[in-house]
Amino acid sequence: MSQEPIHVVVSMDFSDEIMAKLRAISPRLQIERHFPNVPESVWPQTEILYTQQNFPEPAQAPRLRWLQAHSAGLDTIIKQPIMKAEDVEITTTSGIHTVQMSEFCLTMMLAFNYKLLTSLQLQAKAEWPKNPRDVFVPNTLRGQTLGIAGYGSIGRELARIASALGMTVLATKRNLKETTDHDGYTEAGTGDPEGVIPARLYPPEALASMVTLCDWLVVTTPLVEGAPPVVDQKVLDAMKKTAVLINVARGAVVDEAALITALSSKKIAGAALDVFKEEPLPTTSPLWNLDNVIITPHISGNSTKYHEKAAALFADNLQRYLENKPLLNRLNRKRGY
Known part of the structure; x- marks a missing residue:
C-alpha cells in the first residue's frame, strides 16, 4: 500500500x-x-x-x-x-440530518394535532375561548397513518419514531426490489436499514394512490434537476381533507401554486413548510397569510x-x-x- x-x-x-x-x-x-x-x-x-x-x-x-x-x-x-x-x-x-429533521416533522405533526396555531392566534388576541374543550379536541398520533414520499435516511428515521408511537407507516421508494440501505451514512441506533417498518412500499408513480390512506404526507424525496414536482395537483386532489402536508425536501418538489390553492380552499387541512421554490420566501407569497400553514426558513436540518x-x-x-x-x-x- x-x-x-x-x-x-x-x-x-x-x-x-x-x-x-x-x-x-x-x-x-x-x-x-x-x-x-x-x-x-x-x-x-x-x-x-x-x-x-x-x-x-x-x-x-x-x-x-x-x-x-x-x-x-x-x-x-x-x-x-x-x-x-x-x-x-x-x-x-x-x-447526519436524520434525527433533527425527523424530530422537526414530529413537532409539526404534534403542532397540528394539538392545534398550536389556534392557540397562538388566540394568545395574540389575549382571548380565552368560550368553550375550550370544544375548540381543542386533539387527535393522537397513535392510530394515524403517516405517508412518506421518499424512503431515504430521513424517511427511515421518521418511520422508526412514528412506528414507536403507534402510527401506521406507508412510503414511496424508487427501487422496490432493494429495500435495504447500507450504502449511506446512518447514526447508530437510528433509521430502518432493513426497510421493514412500512406496512407497504409504493413506487413513486403511485403516490396519489398512497395519499388517499394518509393523515400526514411528509416529503423527503431529493430534488432532481428538470424533473416535474413530486407532489402535483393530482396528489393534492387525492389527499384527505383532514390531511396535512409537511415538506422538508426542496420547494420545487411540490407544486407551490397548486398547494396554495388546496390550502386556501381547505381541500387539505394544512401544511408545514420548511422549503420553498424561491428562498427567502417572497413577502408577496400568499403562504404568509394562510392560517393553516406553519412556515420555517429552511432550518429543519440544523443542529x-x-x-x-x-x-x-x-x-x-x-x-x-x-x-x-x-x-x-x-x-x-x-x-x-
Missing part, C-alpha cells in the same frame, strides 16, 4: 478540536484548513476537498479525486464545473452539533478512502443525487 501523503483541504470553519480528530486518523493525511477562502497555490496538490462554497476549476486541481460536500442536497452546487469531472468522486452529508456530525461522517469516509473502500453517500450522476 502506498504511503505517499494525501493532501486534504478543509474549507469549513471546523474547530481546532475537530481538526485534531481528523488529523489523528492517519499520518498520511496532510490536512489543512482554509476558510473562508482557499489560496490558489493550494489547489494543485489537493487530492481531497471538504467544502461548502469554495470550488476550484478542474484545471486548478488536477490531482483532486474526492469532493465531500457540507450538505445533503447538491442542487445549489451541482452546476459547478468540478462537479462534472468524471474522475472526481462526490459525496454528501446525507444521513448545534452539525459540524461534529458532518466531521464524523467525513472521518468515516477518510478511513474508507485510505483503505480503498467505497465511500458513503456517493453521488449517482445518472440519478442526479
